[in-house]
Amino acid sequence: MMQESGTETKSNGSAIQNGASGGNHLLECSLREVRSNGETPSVEIGAADLAHLQQQQALQVARQLLLQQQQQQQQQQQQQQVSGLKSPKRNDKQPALQVPVSVAMMTPQVITPQQMQQILQQQVLTPQQLQVLLQQQQALMLQQVIVSLTAARVAPMDPQQQQVATQQLAFQQQLLQMQQLQQQHLLSLQRQGLLTIQPGQPTLPLQPLAQGMIPTELQQLWKEVTSSHTAEEAASNNHSSLDLSTTCVSSSAPSKTSLIINPHASTNGQLSVHTPKRESLSHEEHSHSHPLYGHGVCKWPGCEAVCEDFQSFLKHLNSEHALDDRSTAQCRVQMQVVQQLELQLAKDKERLQAMMTHLHVKSTEPKATPQPLNLVSSVTLSKTASEASPQSLPHTPTTPTAPITPVTQGPSVITTTSMHNVGPIRRRYSDKYNVPISSADIAQNQEFYKNAEVRPPFTYASLIRQAILESPEKQLTLNEIYNWFTRMFAYFRRNAATWKNAVRHNLSLHKCFVRVENVKGAVWTVDELEFQKRRPQKISGNPSLIKNIQTSHTYCTPLNAALQASMAENSIPLYTTASMGNPTLGNLASAMREELNGAMEHTNSNGSDSSPGRSPMQAMHPVHVKEEPLDPDENEGPLSLVTTANHSPDFDHDRDYEDEPVNEDIE
DNA sequence: GGGCTAATAAACATAC
């Protein structure tokens, strides 16, 4: 009975999860590419009006948004400063912003594969960082949109127009916000989407519509709208039209659109990929045509050094961003991000197509020419918005953390069979990466794990905890835990003896699992505090993660899972927002956040303290306290009270998947 | 190579 007491609490204050940085450049980039095909929905509004109207409204709203955006950025920048790219030992509780990756990075810098690998093995951004990067980038995009809007018009308008414009603007704002949320969610689900989509079910509910309307699209749309407005204005009102070219994206051929008045119209789901031509470069960019330089600032991820002129920029570029590990690492990250985005884009295109087909909306072949899909767009957007979130919730009233998905670049790579023969390999699970399992994780990959005999990338402890937390009363009997395992994971439908033993072993071994005498008999509960303590693993934004991603193991799963999880962590707010209807989820979300922070705190502060706020569970009657080598005497109080085994009726999934390979689905 | 953690295996105890 003597377990390594206290050994679990190590004080390596490096629990991390620092996050990362956001860089929406990535998004912007790929999106821009998508959108850059000058073809856009034509605007034909009664528009001269709108043009005027929007001025004031837009200005105001824009200011607000800008302020918000700036604040965000500032915060991020601050974090960024605090946390150097190479400081894996940070204890920051906040995701440390690190490298605002920008599309520009893609500029081929001639990096040898070996170098890349090196980099990957040494230091890369954590998934969280990537996530933050993306978000940041997105914020920038929004800002740009707003700016372009405000800049575009500065004329008075009459009340009527104002009303229209106001509505329109409001809608646009909503779209933007929704889009933001969607993007976040999307990112977190990216890889998952790759996997969860199975032949049979091309459109899993889990899959959000990636781009109902991406910021860039909005931007484009706006531009077109505005430009057409201005054109009309000029014609009818003799208004001098502002040249929008100064804005980020210059619509080379703004055509007429048919939307505008129809708020939903703006959601043109159309995303035809286009040659990544950047017709939308700012002046500087045009003059110097260097994607890494813009607005007098070096756009190298994480840099943002101010360079007065192009020359100084070049100097800076050569000196600060020479070919070294760090640069290549960043480049590598960028590449991965772009890859993911491309994949996602392709998938979402298909989905969009399917949706439109379903709705009998003509148009949009994968590469179809852009058409005003007013109707559809709105539908898709709202639909996805509503579908995406609920999906992850229904089954799992728990903590939304990470959409963990065993996905890799090649979705198809991971097949049941491929993973199958792996056998009983001892492998580190997500805990290693400080990625607690969450219902969201499971929920979002539920289908996958249910049907594919893929070993879930979680430790037994995490799974057990999850099972317990998912239960209504946060407690389960051993048998119920078993059932949960078999129900949720196809993998556990075989070799029952093995994993059941492991489950029992874990329950006994980890003090985070508390056995409680219950009416039913004995049930197991989770002591969150203890659980947090026992996850001292540190990632420190270290490369190992990404490195692993590259080094394709038979289990690429854990990695991506971890990656996704990390990324998703940043979007917790999203989940909470989306889960308004589900209080539990909200609580769990916050709980999860606490967990994350807590984990670090605990690790920092010598985890020997288990006093204060013990989990409610503890208040029950833990029959036996683990870990501390208590006196042999008092401890094992003969469980005379135990009136065990009254296997809860709850889950008595009669079906006990025993050792034999069972292939049936649990649905 | 050592330390740590987790998976796996198995012995053993207890209750039903």
Place this chain on the structure above:
DNA sequence: AGTATGTTTATTAGCC
């Protein structure tokens, strides 16, 4: 006696 449930120990493997 057999099974379920728990506990404990030992071994192995992956990671830092």
